[in-house]
Amino acid sequence: MPETKVKKDEDFNEWYNEIVELAELCDKRYPIKGMNVWRPYGWSIMQNIDNLIREEMSRTGHLEVYFPLLIPESLFKKEEEHIEGFSSEVFWVTHAGENPLEEKWLLRPTSETAMYPIFSLWIRSHSDLPLKTFQIVNTFRYETKQTRAFIRVREIHFFEAHTCHKDFEDAEKQIKEDLEIAERFFQKLSLPYILNKRPEWDKFAGAYYTISIDVMMPSGRTLQLGSIHQYRDNFARPYNIIYEDINGDHKYCHQTTYGMSERILGAIIGIHGDNRGIILPPAVAPIQIVIIPIIFKGKEEIVENKCKKIKEILDKIGLRTLIDSRDITPGSKYYDWELKGVPLRLEIGPKDVENKQVTAVRRDNFEKIQVKENEIKEIIPEILGLISKNLFDKAKKLLDNNIKKFENIEDAKNKTGIIQLPWCGREDCALKMEEELDVKTLGTPFMEEQCNLNCPICGEKAKNWVRLAKTY
Numbered sequence: 001m002p003e004t005k006v007k008k009d010e011d012f013n014e015w016y017n018e019i020v021e022l023a024e025l026c027d028k029r030y031p032i033k034g035m036n037v038w039r040p041y042g043w044s045i046m047q048n049i050d051n052l053i054r055e056e057m058s059r060t061g062h063l064e065v066y067f068p069l070l071i072p073e074s075l076f077k078k079e080e081e082h083i084e085g086f087s088s089e090v091f092w093v094t095h096a097g098e099n100p101l102e103e104k105w106l107l108r109p110t111s112e113t114a115m116y117p118i119f120s121l122w123i124r125s126h127s128d129l130p131l132k133t134f135q136i137v138n139t140f141r142y143e144t145k146q147t148r149a150f151i152r153v154r155e156i157h158f159f160e161a162h163t164c165h166k167d168f169e170d171a172e173k174q175i176k177e178d179l180e181i182a183e184r185f186f187q188k189l190s191l192p193y194i195l196n197k198r199p200e201w202d203k204f205a206g207a208y209y210t211i212s213i214d215v216m217m218p219s220g221r222t223l224q225l226g227s228i229h230q231y232r233d234n235f236a237r238p239y240n241i242i243y244e245d246i247n248g249d250h251k252y253c254h255q256t257t258y259g260m261s262e263r264i265l266g267a268i269i270g271i272h273g274d275n276r277g278i279i280l281p282p283a284v285a286p287i288q289i290v291i292i293p294i295i296f297k298g299k300e301e302i303v304e305n306k307c308k309k310i311k312e313i314l315d316k317i318g319l320r321t322l323i324d325s326r327d328i329t330p331g332s333k334y335y336d337w338e339l340k341g342v343p344l345r346l347e348i349g350p351k352d353v354e355n356k357q358v359t360a361v362r363r364d365n366f367e368k369i370q371v372k373e374n375e376i377k378e379i380i381p382e383i384l385g386l387i388s389k390n391l392f393d394k395a396k397k398l399l400d401n402n403i404k405k406f407e408n409i410e411d412a413k414n415k416t417g418i419i420q421l422p423w424c425g426r427e428d429c430a431l432k433m434e435e436e437l438d439v440k441t442l443g444t445p446f447m448e449e450q451c452n453l454n455c456p457i458c459g460e461k462a463k464n465w466v467r468l469a470k471t472y
């Protein structure tokens with residue numbers, strides 16, 4: 001079987017670069033670095049990911065909005081910490097035709113400063129709350145580091161939910177709901193993750209606190225797929241988002257956001273893929289089942305008819321299927337669809353027709369399964385479920401094997417993956433750990449774990465564990 005030139009376990013980053021091109025997910029030849037072209041197949045997967053997000057949003061009563069791409073400088077500048085966090089990354093629009101603009105505009109790096117002045121007009125009374133909105137749009141950040149398809153780009157396909165609440169407690173309930181959304185959503189993508197409360201010095205600009213959703217990539221680096229922010233009233237004050245409560249008093253709203261990006265696709269490619277190509281979780285595969293007719297002279301028609309019949313059965317139960325009737329060898333077809341990560345392949349030849357069965361081949365482990373025609377409706381969805389589960393279990397093993405606890409710096413040196421150390425809670429101690437181990441602070445485990453040891457830097461009693469890793 002043909003395999004990639006670069007092997008995944010030999011040079012993960014090169015393998016990743018090769019696979020996104022071979023599987024025709026994006027085209028990196030667009031002449032602005034970090035702004036890639038989504039090819040139809042890649043875009044189709046991303047749309048399926050977006051649809052899963054939309055399902056979750058609809059289930060939890062979030063309404064979809066679409067705000068303009070351009071933000072006037074004056075609005076952007078209202079929240080001080082926020083500007084500081086983003087000012088080095090924004091693209092500015094300074095001219096309209098030949099004429100300099102009276103006020104500069106920027107391309108949204110995220111949409112707080114576009115949305116919140118309008119929220120302040122929409123929200124009048126407690127009956128307008130909670131306000132739960134989201135949008136799926138492109139955002140722009142000027143990356144100076146090396147770009148990488150879906151993982152580090154300058155035009156980012158982005159999901160952002162923004163909510164307003166009557167008080168801190170109600171906003172906290174939203175955070176809880178966000179965590180439940182993440183659990184359901186990432187389960188469907190077979191992506192196990194860890195939650196980290198980001199350190200004070202590296203939380204989202206303007207947030208009260210930030211929780212990051214991080215996954216483990218096979219390179220030993222973590223990839224942040226999403227973040228959930230509690231803003232308290234930090235944005236409501238400068239943007240004047242005020243409501244009248246039941247007693248007629250005027251109060252500032254409390255706000256939260258939840259962001260995720262096309263990095264999710266990067267994680268799916270990197271974590272599930274192998275040397276034959278990408279492997280898609282059935283939930284987002286544009287084609288979940290590809291049917292390959294195995295043609296022998298004189299038996300063409302009965303095989304083709306059988307393929308159509310099987311496709312009809314599968315279409316009826318809502319599965320996304322395709323019959324590959326191209327005039328090339330079955331072997332070439334296997335190669336193409338393995339590269340593109342189609343979770344299940346059905347081979348149908350004269351023998352299968354005779355025996356009233358199909359031969360199913362799993363993409364995740366290449367197991368061959370004979371399925372009786374009259375059991376297809378039940379068995380095929382079951383196999384797809386097993387594929388999702390197997391992908392999840394493998395990814396979970398990768399994650400678990402890469403979380404390593406140490407008591408002192410010496411032992412933690414030259415280790416890959418996520419390093420957990422006892423921590424007193426002081427910034428300078430964490431920064432010292434970063435420096436000694438050449439890693440970044442992910443934060444403290446969101447579900448706090450007791451730690452009775454001492455901080456290996458200052459020797460004081462640890463408050464918590466801190467997680468550090470090399471990151472993308």
Ligand code: ZN
Binds near residue numbers: 456459
């Ligand atoms: Zn310390």
